[in-house]
Amino acid sequence: xxxxxxxxxxxxxxxxxxxxxxxxxxxxxxxxxxxxxxxxxxxxxxxxxxxxxxxxxxxxxxxxxxxxxxxxxxxxxxxxxxxxxxxxxxxxxxxxxxxxxxxxxxxxxxxxxxxxxxxxxxxxxxxxxxxxxxxxxxxxxxxxxxxxxxxxxxxxxxxxxxxxxxxxxx
Numbered sequence: 001x002x003x004x005x006x007x008x009x010x011x012x013x014x015x016x017x018x019x020x021x022x023x024x025x026x027x028x029x030x031x032x033x034x035x036x037x038x039x040x041x042x043x044x045x046x047x048x049x050x051x052x053x054x055x056x057x058x059x060x061x062x063x064x065x066x067x068x069x070x071x072x073x074x075x076x077x078x079x080x081x082x083x084x085x086x087x088x089x090x091x092x093x094x095x096x097x098x099x100x101x102x103x104x105x106x107x108x109x110x111x112x113x114x115x116x117x118x119x120x121x122x123x124x125x126x127x128x129x130x131x132x133x134x135x136x137x138x139x140x141x142x143x144x145x146x147x148x149x150x151x152x153x154x155x156x157x158x159x160x161x162x163x164x165x166x167x168x169x170x
Contacts, residue, residue, distance in 0.1 A: 042136040042149040043091035055120040058113075061095050067102030070164070074153055075105035077162045083142040084110045086129050090119060091137040097150045 067075075087094030098106040114129035114137070125134065132139070133146050140147040142159050157164040 042138065043088060043093050053121060056090055056118055058089055058116060058118040061089065061098075063095075063098050063101075063103040063106045065099045065102045067104035067106075071101045071105040071153060072108065074157055074160075074162055074164075075101055075108035078142070078156065078160055079108050079110055081143065081160060082110070083140065083160055084112055084132070086112045086114055086132060086134045086137065086139040086141070088115050088119070088137045089113060090115075093150050094138045097138045100150075100153060 085094075085097065087097070098109070098111075101109065112126070112128055112132075114126050114134060115123065116126060117123060124130075129139075132141055136148050138148075138150060140151060140156070140159070142156075143161070145159075147159060151159070154164070156162070
């Protein structure tokens with residue numbers, strides 16, 4: 001994985017983005033649904049661990065957008081059904097996914113950090129992420145199925161069975 005250390009932004013950018021491929025296999029009892037999302041955006045590569053000469057200490061990100069009432073309602077629904085989002089602190093797409101929800105709603109999501117001790121040579125992905133079949137970031141597990149890449153709120157509502165008729169998710 002290559003990190004552009006010359007980038008002068010508040011977040012570091014991962015240069016190797018790779019959309020998920022269709023897999024259609026079962027892993028640990030979890031259905032794998034790796035079809036590309038509308039934008040095909042995810043932080044990918046070999047996520048099992050780092051073999052690169054990279055030493056990236058863990059850091060937190062701050063979500064700056066405000067949550068809409070509909071985003072909060074969807075986040076509560078996702079939490080209530082046990083949906084999880086797996087991500088990596090360095091993944092720009094993970095941050096963008098949280099920004100879609102906004103600050104308040106993002107706090108309600110069951111987020112699992114796959115590299116809580118940083119990303120450097122020899123560090124392996126967190127066991128919970130490995131068991132869930134995570135191959136890129138962000139990864140959603142909703143009702144036992146695995147979905148890779150950013151999802152807009154409407155797609156998450158549909159995948160989770162959220163009745164959005166009364167709520168505008170745009």
